[in-house]
Amino acid sequence: MLWLIILRRKIIFCWIPGHAGITGNELADTAARSGTGSSERFPIPHSDLKACFRQKLQSVWQSNWDQQTENKLHSIMPVLAPTVPSSSNRREQVIWTRLRLGHTRLTHRHLLFGEPPPYCEICNVPLSVKHILCDCPHSNHLRHRLFNSVDFTISSILNNSTNSSLVFKFLSIKGFIHHM
Numbered sequence: 001m002l003w004l005i006i007l008r009r010k011i012i013f014c015w016i017p018g019h020a021g022i023t024g025n026e027l028a029d030t031a032a033r034s035g036t037g038s039s040e041r042f043p044i045p046h047s048d049l050k051a052c053f054r055q056k057l058q059s060v061w062q063s064n065w066d067q068q069t070e071n072k073l074h075s076i077m078p079v080l081a082p083t084v085p086s087s088s089n090r091r092e093q094v095i096w097t098r099l100r101l102g103h104t105r106l107t108h109r110h111l112l113f114g115e116p117p118p119y120c121e122i123c124n125v126p127l128s129v130k131h132i133l134c135d136c137p138h139s140n141h142l143r144h145r146l147f148n149s150v151d152f153t154i155s156s157i158l159n160n161s162t163n164s165s166l167v168f169k170f171l172s173i174k175g176f177i178h179h180m
C-alpha cells in the first residue's frame with residue numbers, strides 16, 4: 001500500500017460475475033500476474049504484503065460501508081465480517097443467507113412472476129423479512145416465547161448465528177419456513 005500512496009495511484013474495486021473468456025478481464029489478469037513475477041523491486045516477498053493489503057482494504061471498505069446507512073443491508077451487518085454459516089444443513093444455510101439479505105422466495109418471488117407484492121394478511125402492510133421477524137404484532141406472543149423479547153432489531157437477531165435454530169423454529173411455527 002505504501003508505494004501506491006507514494007505513486008498516488010487510485011484503485012477502484014468492483015465485483016464482476018465471471019472472468020473466463022472476457023478479453024478485458026483476461027488482459028487484466030495477465031497484467032496483474034506479470035506484476036507479481038519480479039521480486040527484485042521489493043525487499044520482501046509479495047506474499048508477505050497480503051496481510052497488510054487485506055487489513056488496509058478491510059479498513060477502507062468498513063469506512064465506506066459506515067457511510068451507507070441508507071443501504072437496506074447496512075442494518076443487518078453494520079460491521080463487516082465473514083459470514084459464518086450457522087448450521088451444517090445446506091438448506092438452512094441458504095435460508096439464513098436469504099433472511100440476512102432480506103430476499104426470500106416468499107417476499108420476492110412476485111418480481112419473477114410479475115405478480116403483485118405479498119402483504120401481511122393481518123396488518124395489510126408489505127410482507128418483508130423485517131415485518132415477519134420483528135414487526136408483525138400478531139407474532140409477539142411467539143417472539144416472547146422463543147426469544148424472551150418482543151423488542152429486537154433485524155440486526156440483533158440475524159447477526160448472531162446462535163439465534164438461527166430459534167429463527168427457523170419461529171418460521172416453522174408461523175408456516176413460513178418452506179416458502180423461504
Ligand SMILES: [Zn+2]
Nearest residue numbers: 120122123136
Ligand atoms: Zn403483520
